[in-house]
Amino acid sequence: EADIYQTPRYLVIGTGKKITLECSQTMGHDKMYWYQQDPGMELHLIHYSYGVNSTEKGDLSSESTVSRIRTEHFPLTLESARPSHTSQYLCASSDHQSNQPQHFGDGTRLSIL
Amino acid sequence: AQKITQTQPGMFVQEKEAVTLDCTYDTSDPSYGLFWYKQPSSGEMIFLIYQGSYDQQNATEGRYSLNFQKARKSANLVISASQLGDSAMYFCAMREGNYGGATNKLIFGTGTLLAVQP
Numbered sequence: 001e002a003d004i005y006q007t008p009r010y011l012v013i014g015t016g017k018k019i020t021l022e023c024s025q026t027m028g029h030d031k032m033y034w035y036q037q038d039p040g041m042e043l044h045l046i047h048y049s050y051g052v053n054s055t056e057k058g059d060l061s062s063e064s065t066v067s068r069i070r071t072e073h074f075p076l077t078l079e080s081a082r083p084s085h086t087s088q089y090l091c092a093s094s095d096h097q098s099n100q101p102q103h104f105g106d107g108t109r110l111s112i113l
Numbered sequence: 114a115q116k117i118t119q120t121q122p123g124m125f126v127q128e129k130e131a132v133t134l135d136c137t138y139d140t141s142d143p144s145y146g147l148f149w150y151k152q153p154s155s156g157e158m159i160f161l162i163y164q165g166s167y168d169q170q171n172a173t174e175g176r177y178s179l180n181f182q183k184a185r186k187s188a189n190l191v192i193s194a195s196q197l198g199d200s201a202m203y204f205c206a207m208r209e210g211n212y213g214g215a216t217n218k219l220i221f222g223t224g225t226l227l228a229v230q231p
Binding site for chain 1: 150158218219220222223
């Protein structure tokens, strides 16, 4: 059973607010990822991290930022939320071995009014 | 460029029957991995099965099996004895690189929505 947690599960908030989506994993995985997924659509990688103090932008451009100060924690921040940020955000982590799957959290469904 | 294609937006299957979900991929890297994930309506992503490009045998995991045809660049998921709880979106994904140093980043297909009918 994968141990990766995302909070909040749902968030409805007004335009212009600063938002932080939390993601934590207890498996000691070096690699962590953030994906954005619109309803019924595929996942798009927006950020990833190889380890502490290592972050890279993903294939889909995003106005969000991430940090990786501790191995287990990979929060995503939107400085000023806009309706276009409405989506589901999924966090994942993986072992360094390439044949191991990414383990996903339950996701955060974000709605910006 | 790497790409995953799932051509079936939706599928129906009768309970207890088998169903095949199609996935084709494109990559120039000789070393890669293929994954299938299930996403119920609640939104979480559940790992189902993995196939490495150099694996000699098709992967199996309980009722799930992967029909890997390397020359055709296809990695179809077969679900045997479908259950009502199998109703979900299914995503095929590819990771480049099977060895140390790989980013382990995944590229996802657009998914297939499977509905199991009683």
